[in-house]
Amino acid sequence: MSIGKDDVNKISRLAAISVSEQEVDQVADKLSNILDLFAQMQAVNTDGIEPMSHPLDQVQRLREDVITENNHRDKYQKIAPSAEGGMYLVPQVIE
C-alpha cells in the first residue's frame, strides 16, 4: 500500500503539522512503510479472536464521584501566553 503526496498533505492538514514540499516524499515513504508493516500483520489468521482495544488485557478502574480538585487558575494562567478576566485568550476564531 502506498501513500501519495496528496495523502500526506491531507493528513498533515488534519493533524495541523506542517510538512514542507521537500519533506513530502520522505514522509510519504515512511507512512507507506508503516502501512506495509500492518499489511504484513493483516495476513495472520485471527478468525475467532476478539479484537482488543488496548494492549493490556485489563478493565478500566473507576473513580468515586467526589470533587478532589481545587482552583489553581492563577498558577495556570501565569504560564499561558495570554489570559484576561479569567479567560484564556487565543487568536480570534471565526465561526
Add this chain to the structure above:
Amino acid sequence: MTWEVVIGLEIHAQLNTNTKIFSGSSIAYGAEPNTQANLLDLGMPGQLPVLNKAVLPKAIRFGLAVGATIGRKSVFDRKNYFYPDLPKGYQTSQFSYPIVDKGGFLEIEVDGEIKKIGITRAHLEEDAGKSVHDAFPGQTGIDLNRAGTPLLEIVSEPDMRSAQEAVAYARKMHELVQYLGICDGNMQEGSFRVDSNVSIHKPGTPFGTRAELKNINSFKFIEQAIEFEIARQIEILESGGKVVQETRLYDSEKNETRSMRAKEEANDYRYFPCPDLLPVVVTDEDIEAIRAEMPELPSAKRARYVFEFGLSDYDASFLTGSRAMAEYFEAVVSHSKDAKMSANWVMGELSKSLNQQGIDINESPVSAEALAGLLARIQDNTISGKIAKQVFDAMWNQEGSADEIIAAKGLKQITDSSAIEALVDEVLAANAAQVEAYRNGQDKMFGYFVGQVMKVSQGQANPGQVNEILKRKLS
C-alpha cells in the same frame, strides 16, 4: 411527487454528576471562568484520565429505559479535531463500542398517532469548553470549566418525517432523562442540547444530503428552525441546486438558518481507541442491580394514575408532565387520600400561581405538605372550597400555614345551625319583596337568597346547611 422530510436527532444530555467524566473537578454551573479546570481539563501533557464511577449506572439506566442492548464491554475512542475549546486536540468519546448499543426506541404521539422512533445508540463522552467571541477585540476567550463535563449523546434513527415529530421526540426524551434522574434537563444552561439532521428526498429514492442544525435551546425554536430548513432545501432542489452538507445555525430573531461551517473535511475525525483508557466492562449483576433501582417511567405512572387514582387521561398526563410535578402530586395525595381533589388543586390554583410567577414546582412557596394541610380543612368542613382559595392565596404570600391563616383571618366555616338560621332569618326579613316573588313561583329567587346568606356570613356559612335551612324556611 412531493418531498419527504427525513430527520434524525442527536441529543446531548449532561449527566448530573458532581465531577467531570475523567477528572475530580466540579461541574457546578455558573462558576467563575476556569476555576473548575484542572491540569487534565486543560489538556496538559502527562495527565491521565480516570473514569467517574457515577456515569455508568446513569447511562445504563437510560439504555434499559429505552429497551436497548447494554454494551458489556464499551471502549473510549479519540475523536480528533482542532478547536481552542478542546485543548487536547481530541474529544474522548465512544465510537465502535458504545455503552448503549442498538435496539432502543421511544414512542411518540403526534396528532393522536403513535409512532416508534428508533434509537441507534447512546455513548458517553466529554463536553468541550466554551468560546467567548465578542468580549475581546481580535481574540477569543476560552473558559474550560465545561470541558470534561459528562455527556450522554443519544443518537436517533432518521425516523422522523416532520418538525412536529422531531419536537415530540425531543420533548419525550427531555421528560425521560429527567424522570430517570440522570440529567437536570435545563436547556437554558445547556444541560440538554438538541442537534437536528434534516434532509429531504422523493420517497423511494436514496436520502438527500443533510444539514445539521445545532445549539437550539428551546423546543419552539427547534420546530421553527426545522420548518425553515425544510423550506430552504425544497427551494434549492426545485430550482436545480444542490444541498451542501454543513452545520447551520438558527437565528431566532430572523427565523432563519445560516451556514456555520462546511463539513467536508471536518468529518474526518480519525477515531481510534484511547490508549489512556481501558475497556469498561459491565456485568449481568451490575445491570440487574441498576434495573432493580429504576424509577417508575412516565408511561407507567400515567397508567397507574388512571387505574389507581381514577383520574382522566388528561389529568394523568398533566400530572406526570414532569417528575417534580408527579412527586408533588403524590405527596399531596399521600396526606389527603383524595386523588381527584388533590389533582384539581395541583392543576388548578397551584399551577395557575406557578405560571403567573413563571416558576417551577420545585420553587413553589406552598409545599405539598402545606397544600395537603389546606385540603384537610376543606375535608373536615372547617372551610368551604371558595374560602380555601382565599387561604391558598395567603399561603402563597407566605402568610403562614392553612390553620394559622384560617385562625388569624377568622375564616372558619359557620356550621352551627342556629347561627346559620339567624343569618337566614335576617336575609329573609330584609328581602320581603323577593320572598313574596319566590312564593309566587319565581323559583330562581332561591339562588339569590343563598347568595345573600353567604354574603352576610362573609362566605363562611356552610353552603350545604344554608341550602337546607333556606328550603325549610321557605316551604
